[in-house]
Amino acid sequence: MTAILDVRDLKIYYKTPVGYVKAVDGVSFDVKEGEVFGIAGESGCGKSTLVHSLILRKPPMVHMGGEALFKGRDLMKLSKEEERRIKYTELSIIPQYAMNALNPTKKIKDIVWDLAREHGAEDRREVEKLLRERLRMVKLSEKVADMYPVELSGGMRQRATMVVSTLMNPDLLIADEVTSALDVTTQRVVLELLHYFMAEGIVKSIIFVTHDLALLDKIADRVMILYAGKVAEIGPTEEIINSPGHPYTSLLLESLPKIGVHYKQTKLRGIPGYPISLLNPPSGCRFYPRCPYGMEICQHVEPKLSAVDDGHLVACHLHGGESNE
Template sequence: MSLLEVRDLKIYYRTPMGPVKAVDGVSFDVREGEVFGIAGESGCGKSTLVHSLILRKPPMFHAGGKALFKGKDLMGLSEEEARKIRYTELSIIPQYAMNALNPTKKIKDIVWDLAKEHGHEDRSEVEKLLRERLAMVKLSPKVADMYPVELSGGMRQRATMVVSTLLNPDLLIADEVTSALDVTTQRVVIELLHHFMEEGIVKSIIFVTHDLALLDKIADRTMILYAGKVAEIAPTEEMISNPAHPYTKLLLDSLPKMGVQYKKQKLRGIPGYPISLLNPPKGCRFYTRCPYVMERCKDEEPPLVKVGEEHYAACHLLGGDSE
């Protein structure tokens, strides 16, 4: 069963030079009980996409498409309707989570403000739950009485995860939550996200990252974005072992490999630079960097076609039936 169904979603930014088409016709679904990964280079639209589901602030605006969450179109909700489901049904651990907590308030006061806004009246019960959740993420109950500035980066990250999941949201968005952490702390965060699902605290997770190696450890399915478009969607293991889109292949080739020395095999980057989304080409948005570019790539946008079981990619090199 799908918890979230996104169809032809377009999220742009207003600028004096015209709209920046950051998310331009993206479709996917997130099923109950799964971790859905979203990956791509910086500027591909992944953070814009997930933040548009939570809160759209100018200059961001909805330019078309739908995002059906539990049957309701998130794009059509009033601010009051959106506020009611924020953190209770749909929540986010923001990209800069370590700086997301109000530095002038203790953790318990931050949590109480959130709980009170959503109708909770018993502060003692809320603080009891807070201390239970802190213990769950291996933090001392004393953290509840501390200010964010008194915590280390890893501790603040876990405290933010507790705040974002305290009201048991159905869908949790984790936006680049491991990007500023060392490898050991990254592992702790990944294990905690799994634990939240195992304990029924959240039903599904959207995990956003630029690191495909991390997705292999957490995501059931993965969507690759490039310049505001879907390049590929597939079960994560299938995508990593059998990538169909040239961009996905190049992303995987750019990852460092264990046991391989630089003098024997140098890292391979993706040639060229991402395109401007103010005036993107009418054809394939990857054609300026693709090693397999053909004439039709410059004029015809490739459709998303089926290349395997639950495996779709948008490239003129591929055959198959359109999605």
């Protein structure tokens, strides 16, 4: 499959009075046309910084190196006008805390018209007709178009936000933690809607960001695991879930509760220690201070991604990861 997004050695830092926070530090991956690409990791690993740098980059976020080729164009080098032109039409995002992303002072139809008009739409009736069609598609009443966001429940607002973000049929949709504040029933609805958007050709590809590997097992074709601004592991979802290669991935999976297993039978395992400071990260493997399999080489030599199977890459000296230096 053709890659719609090709990210190479991307470095996105935050500028602070005491130095740069290396939130995304040399990340490489690609997203193929027609796939759902999952990004997972604990809070602070760089997931949201990574995807926001593709579409919502603003100070104190700073691009320090690398490229992100979207349909052949480097997103890091686009002018403000070029960014505005492709946003929501070719590349769109359902932001984290999407339930609060809609302007509370405007009706849904007015929010949509402002967006459509900014991208050249001239017929408001056609735009509202499309809006009402899409609302029906996500099992919402057409009356939602005439309502304010505060009149909608959390799940309804989430679906309305998804409609707004996909109204112009973007080639690549970024879904950033869109299920984090939802109950499990609504989570399932959201995942089904994303599948539906793909099946209907409303979007071509999706980047799905979450801290919950169980959700990725239901939606993603491939998964990338981030830790402290670095790629720990990347590969087919089924293989990552069933045969994790990185100790961090294994510990993430062990921290998830399992259906039918009583807590007295199997205790949940947390990941020992605390995330490192990205203001001044240590040399070597960034997971070394928390890793149960740490070796002398891990402390001094940063492992690079090495193939453990077809399309399955792991950055770990247990798998022969060599130095990046």
